[in-house]
Amino acid sequence: xxxxxxxxxxxxxxxxxxxxxxxxxxxxxxxxxxxxxxxxxxxxxxxxxxxxxxxxxxxxxxxxxxxxxxxxxxxxxxxxxxxxxxxxxxxxxxxxxxxxxxxxxxxxxxxxxxxxxxxxxxxxxxxxxxxxxxxxxxxxxxxxxxxxxxxxxxxxxxxxxxxxxxxxxxxxxxxxxxxxxxxxxxxxxxxxxxxxxxxxxxxxxxxxxxxxxxxxxxxxxxxxxxxxxx
Amino acid sequence: xxxxxxxxxxxxxxxxxxxxxxxxxxxxxxxxxxxxxxxxxxxxxxxxxxxxxxxxxxxxxxxxxxxxxxxxxxxxxxxx
Numbered sequence: 001x002x003x004x005x006x007x008x009x010x011x012x013x014x015x016x017x018x019x020x021x022x023x024x025x026x027x028x029x030x031x032x033x034x035x036x037x038x039x040x041x042x043x044x045x046x047x048x049x050x051x052x053x054x055x056x057x058x059x060x061x062x063x064x065x066x067x068x069x070x071x072x073x074x075x076x077x078x079x080x081x082x083x084x085x086x087x088x089x090x091x092x093x094x095x096x097x098x099x100x101x102x103x104x105x106x107x108x109x110x111x112x113x114x115x116x117x118x119x120x121x122x123x124x125x126x127x128x129x130x131x132x133x134x135x136x137x138x139x140x141x142x143x144x145x146x147x148x149x150x151x152x153x154x155x156x157x158x159x160x161x162x163x164x165x166x167x168x169x170x171x172x173x174x175x176x177x178x179x180x181x182x183x184x185x186x187x188x189x190x191x192x193x194x195x196x197x198x199x200x201x202x203x204x205x206x207x208x209x210x211x212x213x214x215x216x217x218x219x220x221x222x223x224x225x226x227x228x229x230x
Numbered sequence: 231x232x233x234x235x236x237x238x239x240x241x242x243x244x245x246x247x248x249x250x251x252x253x254x255x256x257x258x259x260x261x262x263x264x265x266x267x268x269x270x271x272x273x274x275x276x277x278x279x280x281x282x283x284x285x286x287x288x289x290x291x292x293x294x295x296x297x298x299x300x301x302x303x304x305x306x307x308x309x310x
Contacts, residue, residue, distance in 0.1 A: 058296070058297070059299055062296065062299070066296065094301075095299065101301060102299055102301040102302050104243075104302060105246060105247065106246075107244070107246055108246070109246050109247065109250065149243065149301070149302055150301060151301070183244070
């Protein structure tokens with residue numbers, strides 16, 4: 001299968017994503033510059049990486065959304081192909097309307113960079129099949145704007161259709177207020193669209209996907225996709 | 231012609247920045263302040279070919295598409 005990693009001015013997790021897809025997973029992987037009119041039809045999964053695209057001006061992700069590549073990514077996703085947005089990538093996918101809701105400033109107004117516990121809420125997706133149901137994993141977050149918000153109806157609809165994929169919890173899987181680092185509604189850390197081919201998450205699985213780093217909890221996302229497509 | 235777009239957080243959405251400003255004002259003895267909501271103002275200069283009616287329509291579209299995120303923000307357009 002073929003991965004592509006989008007690069008915007010200000011992306012800074014692009015090389016980490018590339019490294020995991022290419023060297024850890026051993027898959028064909030390309031960088032694509034946001035301004036090049038690259039034909040996306042050859043790719044199976046596009047990763048929109050973390051960073052501070054366009055300096056987070058206006059709102060995180062808002063300017064990148066209007067960059068030439070985003071229209072192509074919206075139609076790519078419309079064909080049922082896979083898109084993963086991590087951190088700033090998640091913010092971009094919500095701004096682009098591929099995922100519902102918005103990521104607001106953290107409740108504490110502080111940038112938070114640390115490991116957090118997440119519970120895998122739904123393993124019946126192409127992104128999470130390699131996890132166990134209800135598995136608690138430890139994945140780092142590094143963001144200033146990760147406070148997930150959406151209106152009441154949308155929240156109910158994403159909960160009812162099992163679109164919440166990861167939730168901030170304690171080690172026992174309890175979604176407590178203390179386990180919520182940024183104020184996200186219902187402790188939401190990652191969601192997918194109704195069709196389950198677009199995933200957005202604030203934690204960084206690409207930062208914990210190989211033994212040398214002492215934590216492989218993020219690797220199962222990449223494994224799930226590779227397994228699904230082969 | 232000048233257009234102004236006021237972007238504010240929707241009612242009910244927690245505004246931690248506004249709260250921080252409110253606390254600071256309280257600490258400065260402006261104790262009559264019971265709430266602060268922080269927002270943004272955009273000033274757009276439009277060319278002379280644009281009529282006020284067109285401007286209102288176009289700027290509303292700009293706000294909807296880029297300047298505001300209507301999931302969490304409201305906006306108001308003023309043409310001067």
